[in-house]
Amino acid sequence: MAKSRFEYVRDFEESDAVMKQCFIVLRIDGSNFHRFSDKHGFVKPNDERALLANRAAHGVMQIMPDCTIAYGQSDEYSFVLRPDTTVHGRRRQKLVSLAVSKFTAVYQFYWAHFFPETALLYPPAFDGRLVLYPSDKILRDYLAWRQVDCHINNLYNTTFHSLIQKQGLTASESEKRLSKTLSKEKNEILFQLGINYNDEKDIFKKGSVLIGAENRKENEGEIDLWEAQSSEESKHLQKRQVLVLHVDIIKDPFWQRYPNLLLPLEEVKKARKRQLQTDCNKKNNEYLFILVFYHALVFVILDFNIIRKSKTQKRANALYYCSSSRQAHLNMKILDSDHRSIQLYFHISIRPRALRQLGAACHLPYHQF
């Protein structure tokens, strides 16, 4: 920005970087969504099309790489950022405004995709807040609070609307009937109406949990499969794949299954390094094979160059011949880490000029191979 005599006004801006080493939670909530859902004919108590919110949350996760887990239910979504994230200088207003605007924009952008038969009557709005949580335990309690809220509201709403839809009660009669009832009683009312609450979909009973797909275990969850509307957008979306789960996040098994979600970035890097080392040891042969393959290929190309210059040079374990000045067929043996012999067959097509450039660029003396 060019300097001017007005520059001093910048000093009036206050720093709003939030405290270090705390989890950052960004919570977004639909503004007056009771009205919005009514006006747009959302199915009661739960509308599967309202999963548009998952799509919007996915958009937020694309721009927040340090967001390890997001949890959503009804018209709200919480995004958890690692405690040592330095994204956007941990500035409160920047983070909240970015998350809210991205969520709102994606929600509108994909409206027609999820609600093809319902015109958007007016633009929805979302509010946002940032809260800091100083420990794993408190963060987990926060998420548990949101999931318990989901459970309580969903059980109430399912019973409330079932009484209206199946028993013909008015809204106020249904409300009165449910007043001061416990979960057990609501379950019984539902049972009398032919509904087993346990059979309701997990997505509504438990809400949606979004995590980075790098945490995916075998045969688990679905990776976001939403189609992008333009190639520009798909380039953007490929930045990060997200796994969508509808699971319990209150009890320990979820956190034991995904231990990286609560770790600081530094520790995640160390854990990944350790994992890589273990995988490498397990797959030592394949790894060495790739290395040998790489050198063998360089060797082939360089050697090919030498052969073209001096046709008398040969290697004991490799046999090649030139079918034309530009092509070579190679049949060679290499040794894997256990000194087992592997047969390789290559058909190489190289322009002589590229070959010379490659030979010069590699600077690899013949005896290295």
Ligand SMILES: Nc1nc2c(ncn2[C@@H]2O[C@H](COP(=O)(O)OP(=O)(O)OP(=O)(O)O)[C@@H](O)[C@H]2O)c(=O)[nH]1
């Ligand atoms: N019918 C229907 N309504 C939904 C669905 N999801 C969210 N809602 C509505 O969204 C509301 C969300 O509740 P709140 O966030 O407490 O209420 P709000 O009207 O958004 O008010 P503020 O958040 O205070 O602005 C619910 O009460 C429902 O009316 C859905 O799938 N179907």
Ligand SMILES: [Mg+2]
């Ligand atoms: Mg709301």
